Amino acid sequence: MNSVLKVAKFEIKKSRKRYGGGSLLLIILAVAISASLGYASIITGIDSDRGIYTTNVKVDLETFTSSSSPDVALFDSKLFVERSDRSLAAADELLKYLKEEHRKRVEKEFGEMAHPVRVSVVYLEPSGITPPERVVEEKEKPPETGGKVSESVGNKSSSGSALKTTTAVAATTAVKTTTTPMAVEETKPTTPESNATYVPPEDIKTPSLVDRMVLAFLFVIPSYFTVQVFSSSLLEDKLLRRLEVLLSAIDRSDLIFGKMLPYLLLSLLSAIAVSIYLNSFLAFLFAIPVVLLLFSAQTFVVMISRSYREATFLLLVVSLLITIYAFIPAVFSTAIPLSKISPITLLLAYIQGEELAVSDLALSFAHYLIMAFMLFYFGMKALNPDISHGKEIFQKLIEISRLSVTSNYAAFIFAFLSISFAFMAELFAILAVFILPQQLMIPALLTCVAVVEEFIKGIIIFSSPTLSRGIFTAIGFFLGEKILILFNVLHEYSIAFLGQFLALPLILHIATAITIALMAKKGYAKALGLAIALHAVYDYAVVMLLV
Amino acid sequence: MFEIVKKDMKLMFRERTFVSVVFLIVFVAGISSVVTFGLIMLYNPDYLGFYGTSKVAVVGECFIESCYDKKTAMELFKSGKVDAVLIVSDVDGIKYVDVIVPDDEIKAAQVLSYVKKLLTEYEEKLRNVYGVPNLELKVYSGGREIEIPSGSSTVFKFIYLILIPLLSITTAVVAAGMTIDSVCEEIQSRSIEVLLSTPLTPFKISVSKVATPMIFSSLLTALWLLLLALNKVDVANPVLAFIISVSITAFFVSLGYLMAAKFRDRERAQLLFSILAAGSLPLMVTKYASPAVMVGRAAAGAEIDLTTAAVFSAASFALLAFSPFIAKIDEI
Numbered sequence: 001m002n003s004v005l006k007v008a009k010f011e012i013k014k015s016r017k018r019y020g021g022g023s024l025l026l027i028i029l030a031v032a033i034s035a036s037l038g039y040a041s042i043i044t045g046i047d048s049d050r051g052i053y054t055t056n057v058k059v060d061l062e063t064f065t066s067s068s069s070p071d072v073a074l075f076d077s078k079l080f081v082e083r084s085d086r087s088l089a090a091a092d093e094l095l096k097y098l099k100e101e102h103r104k105r106v107e108k109e110f111g112e113m114a115h116p117v118r119v120s121v122v123y124l125e126p127s128g129i130t131p132p133e134r135v136v137e138e139k140e141k142p143p144e145t146g147g148k149v150s151e152s153v154g155n156k157s158s159s160g161s162a163l164k165t166t167t168a169v170a171a172t173t174a175v176k177t178t179t180t181p182m183a184v185e186e187t188k189p190t191t192p193e194s195n196a197t198y199v200p201p202e203d204i205k206t207p208s209l210v211d212r213m214v215l216a217f218l219f220v221i222p223s224y225f226t227v228q229v230f231s232s233s234l235l236e237d238k239l240l241r242r243l244e245v246l247l248s249a250i251d252r253s254d255l256i257f258g259k260m261l262p263y264l265l266l267s268l269l270s271a272i273a274v275s276i277y278l279n280s281f282l283a284f285l286f287a288i289p290v291v292l293l294l295f296s297a298q299t300f301v302v303m304i305s306r307s308y309r310e311a312t313f314l315l316l317v318v319s320l321l322i323t324i325y326a327f328i329p330a331v332f333s334t335a336i337p338l339s340k341i342s343p344i345t346l347l348l349a350y351i352q353g354e355e356l357a358v359s360d361l362a363l364s365f366a367h368y369l370i371m372a373f374m375l376f377y378f379g380m381k382a383l384n385p386d387i388s389h390g391k392e393i394f395q396k397l398i399e400i401s402r403l404s405v406t407s408n409y410a411a412f413i414f415a416f417l418s419i420s421f422a423f424m425a426e427l428f429a430i431l432a433v434f435i436l437p438q439q440l441m442i443p444a445l446l447t448c449v450a451v452v453e454e455f456i457k458g459i460i461i462f463s464s465p466t467l468s469r470g471i472f473t474a475i476g477f478f479l480g481e482k483i484l485i486l487f488n489v490l491h492e493y494s495i496a497f498l499g500q501f502l503a504l505p506l507i508l509h510i511a512t513a514i515t516i517a518l519m520a521k522k523g524y525a526k527a528l529g530l531a532i533a534l535h536a537v538y539d540y541a542v543v544m545l546l547v
Numbered sequence: 548m549f550e551i552v553k554k555d556m557k558l559m560f561r562e563r564t565f566v567s568v569v570f571l572i573v574f575v576a577g578i579s580s581v582v583t584f585g586l587i588m589l590y591n592p593d594y595l596g597f598y599g600t601s602k603v604a605v606v607g608e609c610f611i612e613s614c615y616d617k618k619t620a621m622e623l624f625k626s627g628k629v630d631a632v633l634i635v636s637d638v639d640g641i642k643y644v645d646v647i648v649p650d651d652e653i654k655a656a657q658v659l660s661y662v663k664k665l666l667t668e669y670e671e672k673l674r675n676v677y678g679v680p681n682l683e684l685k686v687y688s689g690g691r692e693i694e695i696p697s698g699s700s701t702v703f704k705f706i707y708l709i710l711i712p713l714l715s716i717t718t719a720v721v722a723a724g725m726t727i728d729s730v731c732e733e734i735q736s737r738s739i740e741v742l743l744s745t746p747l748t749p750f751k752i753s754v755s756k757v758a759t760p761m762i763f764s765s766l767l768t769a770l771w772l773l774l775l776a777l778n779k780v781d782v783a784n785p786v787l788a789f790i791i792s793v794s795i796t797a798f799f800v801s802l803g804y805l806m807a808a809k810f811r812d813r814e815r816a817q818l819l820f821s822i823l824a825a826g827s828l829p830l831m832v833t834k835y836a837s838p839a840v841m842v843g844r845a846a847a848g849a850e851i852d853l854t855t856a857a858v859f860s861a862a863s864f865a866l867l868a869f870s871p872f873i874a875k876i877d878e879i
Contacts, residue, residue, distance in 0.1 A: 018815060019815070027818065027819060027822065030822045033823065033826060034822050037826045037827050038826055038829050038830075041829035041834075042829070044834070045833070046833040046834075047833070047835045048708045048832065048834060048837070048844075050835045052707075052708070053849075077684055078684070078685050078687060080687050080688070081688045082689075083688055084781065085699070086781070086848065088695060088696075088703075089703030089704070090700070091686055092697060092698070092699040092700040095686075095697075098682065098684060099682055106680060110677075112641065113679055114679055116670055116673035116674060116679070117641075118642070119666060120643070120644070120646065121646045122646065122647045123648060124648070124649065124650055125649070126624055126625045126627060126649055198643060201666035201667045201670055202663070202667055204662065204663045225818070225821070225822070232814035232817060236813070240735075308732045309559065309728045309729065309732065312728050313568055313571075313724075316721070316724070317571055
C-alpha cells in the first residue's frame with residue numbers, strides 16, 4: 001500500500017511539472033473556450049435543418065423552402081411523394097406541420113369542442129393500490145415537454161373560461177360516483193390548476209429517457225479526459241523504458257495502481273460531484289464499473305502497443321467500444337430487457353427513482369468488474385520487456401496468455417470468467433448483423449459467435465496446447481455460458497447461443513477445444529480456423545434441425 | 548520528402564492503424580441503423596407500428612368492447628390482467644379520460660403509445676359526430692396511396708445532419724491525432740536528430756508530417772462515402788461532400804501540427820486538442836453554417852451556403868500550407 005501511495009505521489013509530481021506554468025494556463029483557457037462554445041451551442045439552438053426539404057407551397061416552416069421540383073407536392077388535400085428517403089421524410093415533416101395547422105384552425109373555430117377527448121395520465125404501482133391512505137402523487141412533467149401542452153390549454157381557457165369549471169366538475173363527479181376508497185381517487189384533480197394535465201390524446205407524452213441519457217454522460221465524460229492523461233503518461237513511461245526501471249524496485253500491481261490512483265480519484269470525484277448536483281447521492285456508484293473498465297482497457301492497450309500512433313488508435317477504438325457498450329443499451333431500455341446488462345441503464349432507472357432488482361445489479365456489476373479485473377491482470381502480465389517491445393498483437397496475446405494461464409485450474413477460471421468478453425463481443429455481433437439482409441442474419445450471427453468463442457478459447461489453450469488444458473478450458477467456458485442462462489439474460493437470444501441444450505454444447509466445446517490443442521502445432525491460424533469451422537457448422541446444423 | 552511520407556504510411560499499415568480506423572468508421576456507420584432505430588423508439592414508440600398488444604379496461608363511457616365497473620377494472624389492473632385502466636367521464640359531451648398506467652417506465656411507454664392511438668381514433672369518431680372536421684390528407688406515390696411512417700423525418704435528419712457530420716469530424720480528429728503523434732514521436736524519441744542530419748530540410752520534414760495524415764484521411768473519407776452509398780444512404784453530391792470534409796481535416800491537421808510543434812510533448816498536445824475538439828463538437832453538428840453540417844447537407848442534396856464553404860475550404864488549406872512556416876520542428 002505504501003509503495004502504491006509513493007508511486008501515486010510521484011505521478012502527481014510528474015503531472016504538476018508537466019502542467020506547471022504556461023501549460024496549465026493554456027489548458028484552463030481551452031476548457032473555458034470549450035465551455036463557452038458548448039454554452040453558445042445551447043443558447044443559439046439547432047438550425048442545421050434549415051431549408052433541408054422543398055415543397056411547392058409556401059409553408060411557415062424553417063425546414064422548408066419552395067422549389068419548382070419539390071420533394072413533396074401538395075395539391076388539394078393530397079400529398080405527392082417520390083419513393084426516396086428524402087421525399088418520404090419531407091412528407092412526414094409536412095404532415096406534422098399540416099396537422100398542427102389544422103389543429104389551430106379547429107381550436108379557433110370550435111373552441112373546446114375541437115378536442116372532445118381529454119386525457120390525464122396517472123402513474124400507479126399496481127401492487128400499491130389497496131391501502132386507502134396512500135396518496136399517489138401525479139408525476140410532474142418536465143417544463144420543456146409540457147410547454148406546448150399548457151400553451152394550447154391556455155388558448156382554450158382564453159376562448160372560454162367554462163373549460164376550467166367543467167373539468168373541475170368532471171373530477172368531483174368521478175370521485176363521488178365511487179364508494180370503494182381507492183388510491184386513484186386521491187390523484188383526481190381537485191383544484192383548477194391541476195386541470196391543466198388534461199390534454200388531447202395526440203399530446204400524450206410517453207416517458208422518454210433522452211434527457212437523462214445526457215445526464216448519464218455527465219458522469220462519464222470527465223473520466224474520458226482523466227483516462228486520456230493517465231494512458232498518455234503510462235505510455236510515455238513505457239516507451240521511454242521508465243517502467244522497467246521502476247519494476248526493479250516496485251511490485252507490478254503497486255506500480256500500475258499507484259500510477260492510476262490520482263486519475264481514478266479524479267474521475268470518482270467528478271462522478272460524485274455530478275451525483276450531488278443531481279441530488280441523487282448514490283448514482284456515482286453506477287458509473288464506477290464503466291470508469292474502471294475504461295481505465296483497465298486503456299492500461300491493457302498501452303501495454304500491448306508499440307508506438308504512440310498504434311496506441312492512439314487502439315485507445316480510440318476501445319473507448320468507443322466501451323462507450324457504445326455502456327450507453328447504447330440505455331437507448332433500448334424501453335424495449336429490450338437485456339439492456340439492463342449496462343450499469344448506465346440502471347443508473348438512469350435509479351435517477352428516475354425506480355426500484356432495481358438485486359439480480360440485475362449483481363449481474364451488470366459483475367459483468368463489468370470481471371472484464372475490468374481481467375484486463376488489469378493481463379495488463380500487468382504484459383508489463384514485460386518481451387511483450388512491450390516488438391511482436392505482433394496476436395503473438396503478444398498468446399505470450400500474455402502463457403504468463404497468465406499457468407495451470408489447468410487457471411485455464412478453467414479464465415475460461416469461465418472470459419464469458420463476459422464473449423457476451424460483449426456477441427452483443428456487438430447482434431448489432432452488426434442488423435445491417436445485413438434478413439436471410440443472412442442468422443448464418444452471419446452464428447459465424448460471429450463461433451469466431452468469438454473459439455478465438456477466446458484458443459487464446460487460453462495456446463498457453464500450453466495439451467489435451468487436459470483444452471478440456472479444462474472447454475468446461476470453464478461451458479459453465480460460464482450456463483451461468484448466463486441461469487440469470488436468464490439470454491432468454492430471448494437463446495437461439496443464437498443455443499442455450500436450451502445442455503449436453504450438446506458441452507460436447508461441442510470439448511471437441512473444438514481438443515481440435516485447437518491438437519492442431520496448435522501445425523499453426524495457430526489453422527487450429528483456430530478448423531475449430532471455428534466446426535463450431536459454425538454445428539451451430540448451423542442445430543439451428544436448422546432442432547429449432 | 549516522399550520517403551518520409553512513404554515511411555509514415557508504411558508504419559501506419561504495419562501498425563494496423565489503418566485497419567483500426569477503418570474498423571471504427573465501418574462500425575459507426577454500421578450500427579447507425581440500429582442506433583437510429585433505438586432513438587426513434589425512444590422519441591416516438593409508434594414508429595414502425597410499435598403498438599404491441601396492450602390490454603386496457605374502460606370504466607364509464609364505453610367506447611371499446613372491454614368495459615368494466617371501476618372496482619373490477621382496478622382489480623384486473625392490480626393483478627396484471629390489464630395494462631391500463633381508462634376512466635371516462637362525460638361532461639357536456641367532452642370525455643375526460645383518466646389513464647392509469649403502471650409506474651414502470653418500460654411498460655408505461657408501451658401501453659401509452661397504444662392508448663394514444665386508441666384515444667386519437669375515439670376523438671376522430673367523436674369529432675365526426677359533433678361536426679368538427681378531421682384532417683383528411685392522403686399521400687400518393689407513383690399513383691398509389693401510401694402510408695408515411697411517422698418518424699421518417701427524424702431518421703432522415705439523424706443520418707444526414709448528425710451521423711454524416713460525425714463521420715466527417717471523426718475522420719478529421721483521427722487525422723489530427725495522427726499528426727500530433729507523428730510529430731511528437733520524432734521529437735520525444737529524438738529520431739528528429741537523425742532526420743535533420745540527412746539532406747532533408749526542417750521545412751520538408753514538417754510538410755511530410757502534415758501530408759501523410761491528409762492522404763490517409765482523404766482515402767478514409769472516400770471510403771466512408773462509398774460505404775454509405777453501399778448502405779443505401781443516397782449521397783446526392785459526393786464531390787462537394789468530399790471537398791468540404793477534407794477541408795475540415797485540413798483545418799484540424801493544421802491545429803494538431805501547430806500544437807504538437809509548440810508543446811513538443813504528446814500528452815499535453817493531445818489533451819489540449821481533445822478539450823477543444825470536444826467543446827466545439829456541439830456547434831459543429833447543430834449549426835447551418837458549420838462545415839461538418841454542410842458535408843451532411845451536400846450528401847442530402849440540400850442547399851448550402853457555397854460562399855461560406857468556399858471561404859472555409861480556402862482558409863483551411865491556406866492554414867495547412869502555412870503551418871510548416873509558422874512552427875518548424877527543427878531545434879531540439
